[in-house]
Amino acid sequence: MTAGSMLLDAAAHAGFYGLMGRTSGPQIRGGEAAALLRLSPVPVEAPDDHFDILLAIDWLNVQRFAAELPLTPDSLIITDPDAGEVPAAIAAYGARIVELPMKELAKKIPGGRANMIALGAVAELVGLPVSAFTETLGKALKKKRQDALEASIAAVNAGAEAAKALQATARLGVPQGDLPPRWAITGNSAAGYGAIRGGVRFVAAYPITPATEMLEWMAPALQKVGGALVQAEDELASINMAIGASFGGTPSLTATSGPGLALMIEAIGLAVASETPVVVVDVMRGGPSTGIPTKTEQSDLNIALYGLHGDAPHLVLAPTSVADCLFTTQWAVHLAEAVQCPAIVLSDQSMAQTRAVIDRPADLAFVARRETVSALAAEETYKRYALTGTGVSPMAIPGTPGCQYTADGLEHSETGSPSSQASDHLAQLDKRLHKLTDYQYGDHWAVVEGEGDVAVLTWGSTTGAVREALALAQADGLKARLVAPRLLYPAQPEKMAEALDGVKRILVVEQSHLGQFHKYLRAEYDLPTRDVTLFNRPGPLPMRPGEIRQRLLSWR
Amino acid sequence: MDSKTAAPALTAKDFKSDLKPVWCPGCGDFTVLSSITKALAELGLRPEEVAVVSGIGCSSRLPAYLNTYGFHGVHGRALPTAAGLKLSRPELTVLAAGGDGDGYSIGGNHFLHAARRNADFTYVVMDNRVYGMTKGQPSPTTEPDWDSALTPGGTGLSPFRPLVIALASGANFVARAFSGDPNGTAEIIAEAIKHPGFSFIEVMSPCVTFRDEQRQWKTQVRPSPVPATSDRSQAARRLMTDDGFNIGILFKGDRTPYQPPLRARMTAADLEAEFAL
Numbered sequence: 001m002t003a004g005s006m007l008l009d010a011a012a013h014a015g016f017y018g019l020m021g022r023t024s025g026p027q028i029r030g031g032e033a034a035a036l037l038r039l040s041p042v043p044v045e046a047p048d049d050h051f052d053i054l055l056a057i058d059w060l061n062v063q064r065f066a067a068e069l070p071l072t073p074d075s076l077i078i079t080d081p082d083a084g085e086v087p088a089a090i091a092a093y094g095a096r097i098v099e100l101p102m103k104e105l106a107k108k109i110p111g112g113r114a115n116m117i118a119l120g121a122v123a124e125l126v127g128l129p130v131s132a133f134t135e136t137l138g139k140a141l142k143k144k145r146q147d148a149l150e151a152s153i154a155a156v157n158a159g160a161e162a163a164k165a166l167q168a169t170a171r172l173g174v175p176q177g178d179l180p181p182r183w184a185i186t187g188n189s190a191a192g193y194g195a196i197r198g199g200v201r202f203v204a205a206y207p208i209t210p211a212t213e214m215l216e217w218m219a220p221a222l223q224k225v226g227g228a229l230v231q232a233e234d235e236l237a238s239i240n241m242a243i244g245a246s247f248g249g250t251p252s253l254t255a256t257s258g259p260g261l262a263l264m265i266e267a268i269g270l271a272v273a274s275e276t277p278v279v280v281v282d283v284m285r286g287g288p289s290t291g292i293p294t295k296t297e298q299s300d301l302n303i304a305l306y307g308l309h310g311d312a313p314h315l316v317l318a319p320t321s322v323a324d325c326l327f328t329t330q331w332a333v334h335l336a337e338a339v340q341c342p343a344i345v346l347s348d349q350s351m352a353q354t355r356a357v358i359d360r361p362a363d364l365a366f367v368a369r370r371e372t373v374s375a376l377a378a379e380e381t382y383k384r385y386a387l388t389g390t391g392v393s394p395m396a397i398p399g400t401p402g403c404q405y406t407a408d409g410l411e412h413s414e415t416g417s418p419s420s421q422a423s424d425h426l427a428q429l430d431k432r433l434h435k436l437t438d439y440q441y442g443d444h445w446a447v448v449e450g451e452g453d454v455a456v457l458t459w460g461s462t463t464g465a466v467r468e469a470l471a472l473a474q475a476d477g478l479k480a481r482l483v484a485p486r487l488l489y490p491a492q493p494e495k496m497a498e499a500l501d502g503v504k505r506i507l508v509v510e511q512s513h514l515g516q517f518h519k520y521l522r523a524e525y526d527l528p529t530r531d532v533t534l535f536n537r538p539g540p541l542p543m544r545p546g547e548i549r550q551r552l553l554s555w556r
Numbered sequence: 557m558d559s560k561t562a563a564p565a566l567t568a569k570d571f572k573s574d575l576k577p578v579w580c581p582g583c584g585d586f587t588v589l590s591s592i593t594k595a596l597a598e599l600g601l602r603p604e605e606v607a608v609v610s611g612i613g614c615s616s617r618l619p620a621y622l623n624t625y626g627f628h629g630v631h632g633r634a635l636p637t638a639a640g641l642k643l644s645r646p647e648l649t650v651l652a653a654g655g656d657g658d659g660y661s662i663g664g665n666h667f668l669h670a671a672r673r674n675a676d677f678t679y680v681v682m683d684n685r686v687y688g689m690t691k692g693q694p695s696p697t698t699e700p701d702w703d704s705a706l707t708p709g710g711t712g713l714s715p716f717r718p719l720v721i722a723l724a725s726g727a728n729f730v731a732r733a734f735s736g737d738p739n740g741t742a743e744i745i746a747e748a749i750k751h752p753g754f755s756f757i758e759v760m761s762p763c764v765t766f767r768d769e770q771r772q773w774k775t776q777v778r779p780s781p782v783p784a785t786s787d788r789s790q791a792a793r794r795l796m797t798d799d800g801f802n803i804g805i806l807f808k809g810d811r812t813p814y815q816p817p818l819r820a821r822m823t824a825a826d827l828e829a830e831f832a833l
Binding site for chain 1: 617639644668669826
């Protein structure tokens with residue numbers, strides 16, 4: 001992992017883009033793990049169809065995720081002679097195998113390590129100058145002694161030297177000139193930073209894979225900006241603490257994964273009924289139940305949309321890339337506060353734990369701006385749940401004199417007094433629905449790109465692969481549109497109709513065994529054609545650009 | 557002179573709302589409500605500076621009967637909701653209130669961790685040893701042989717001991733009160749609010765509908781023969797021989813309350829530097 005991060009950083013400093021995901025077996029610490037890198041002179045958002053180089057310092061139980069390491073006969077496998085035979089599951093790809101004695105080379109350098117030899121070898125093969133590592137290594141080893149840095153640089157050089165004898169397969173090419181300001185960031189950090197930029201200053205959460213890093217990034221960041229992250233005793237406490245803090249006027253958030261979201265659902269319904277804004281980030285992983293905690297899947301869509309009991313409309317959003325984790329989470333905070341409603345943000349393991357080199361995202365105007373009430377004339381009675389034109393009622397923040405009220409999960413009248421009357425129930429249900437459906441969400445509701453009478457509908461982290469597939473297909477003469485809703489609920493039927501106007505065929509791409517997104521589209525939208533094909537599979541294997549392109553081209 | 561000192565002194569009545577409680581005539585919770593309003597008035601607080609948070613159950617209806625801010629949340633989660641509010645708005649006076657089922661059964665885990673976390677708020681449990689809202693099922697504090705339709709012949713289970721658990725979990729103030737003594741209860745509540753950290757008050761509050769025999773409590777309770785201790789182990793020893801009818805403050809500790817500082821040292825935009833290449 002360390003060597004992978006350094007390779008990404010060095011490539012970034014040399015002017016390239018890239019992303020690094022990771023995969024591993026089920027061990028707590030150590031054991032088999034692979035850093036999955038894609039480097040490019042242009043921004044990339046999805047894993048490529050295959051890897052050009054597989055470098056193995058050891059093989060351990062790599063067969064546990066061999067399917068996540070697709071190779072072709074043109075790929076290159078670099079193996080250490082000490083590591084033994086290339087496992088059958090890997091050798092079966094038919095790639096060229098070369099041996100590089102990384103452990104032996106490392107031993108010749110005092111303090112040298114095999115992973116630094118590997119780093120130098122890969123750099124040489126892809127055409128990344130060794131000088132690119134000097135800064136990266138200096139940063140990574142700044143807490144260690146000078147001789148550790150020198151040993152690492154010597155090892156990288158030795159690896160590069162040794163790799164000169166190997167025949168390179170893929171070269172990185174030349175970086176673009178005039179690069180814009182760029183960031184290296186994971187989806188988890190981007191979501192955390194988006195939340196803070198949106199105004200979140202209170203987080204309560206319980207550790208869970210793969211959301212933990214978002215929380216670990218937010219904890220010190222919140223301290224710096226005058227907020228706080230509280231580690232709660234469980235997910236029930238997390239969401240209720242966040243609701244309590246939001247009732248107090250502080251934009252609040254919790255982050256979790258599927259099992260935690262399931263535990264939070266009752267309280268999310270409370271936030272709907274009591275009209276308390278709160279953001280819940282669900283970093284999806286393989287389900288159901290404990291499922292595959294370390295691997296990605298898009299299978300929490302149903303619970304996010306439909307998991308609440310009662311008629312409980314609420315916001316559901318999904319970022320479409322690592323960079324978009326920042327935008328969508330920040331927007332979610334803004335929307336939740338504006339319509340006084342919970343927002344569920346569906347990220348996933350592949351975005352959240354991928355570190356990407358991206359162009360610096362634009363500064364956004366979307367911040368928390370809750371409609372509040374400051375004071376009332378003496379004779380007025382404050383109505384917390386007043387029926388207003390927009391459905392949004394100004395909220396009194398505790399401390400405001402004369403506006404005391406009790407927020408309630410019980411159905412209530414306009415003042416907040418518990419009520420089981422049919423008229424109050426209908427009026428409040430209408431209010432809570434219309435404040436969502438009447439809100440003007442603007443153009444951010446979806447990623448809408450391209451033209452033609454074919455459309456690919458997708459969502460979340462598969463968007464990047466679809467975008468790349470469409471670019472490939474266009475080179476083959478096929479024009480197609482991409483529509484990826486960022487706002488999943490409330491559905492935007494008019495905007496969808498406009499985006500799909502004139503479309504004759506639709507391909508739905510998603511990473512769910514049940515085809516949850518496809519069913520959602522059927523339930524919430526009138527699609528303009530009956531010619532709808534579903535291309536889905538469960539996680540953890542990513543949807544790759546080449547196979548999506550293949551589907552599209554096979555239609556002709 | 558600020559507006560606080562200019563405002564006239566408030567009475568208990570000023571802390572009551574116009575809503576008529578759903579409670580049965582004779583319910584102990586009426587007097588607990590009065591004791592809370594009396595304590596708030598005596599402390600010189602303003603209604604807008606106070607928030608009372610609850611879960612679900614008969615006694616959890618209490619916030620709406622107050623003229624303070626209130627949050628009537630989901631079953632068992634009053635404590636985390638109150639903690640979130642207090643930790644993000646430390647200047648507010650926060651109380652959590654509810655019953656024995658809400659606090660010791662479905663919310664039991666939060667009870668342990670609220671005591672351990674020791675945020676500065678007060679938790680008032682109106683314990684009647686029965687689920688009243690669902691019409692008479694045993695709670696964690698119900699006697700093992702109490703017969704009910706759901707548990708014919710009784711549960712056979714030893715009752716939960718709230719004061720023991722609170723003390724062992726780190727609560728910074730532990731007391732038992734009796735709703736039949738509204739003045740004494742008000743005094744204990746006021747002391748609890750003033751005391752820093754997590755303050756826990758178990759109030760014996762009879763359910764005359766499903767536990768008519770609890771009317772006898774008024775003949776059984778007695779003021780604790782000893783004053784409050786600040787020695788947690790001494791408090792624990794007293795509980796070993798406690799028969800459940802000693803009323804008063806058992807323990808006042810000196811743990812520092814948990815409160816994140818909430819002081820900004822930089823802006824959100826300043827955080828960007830760590831991502832920039």
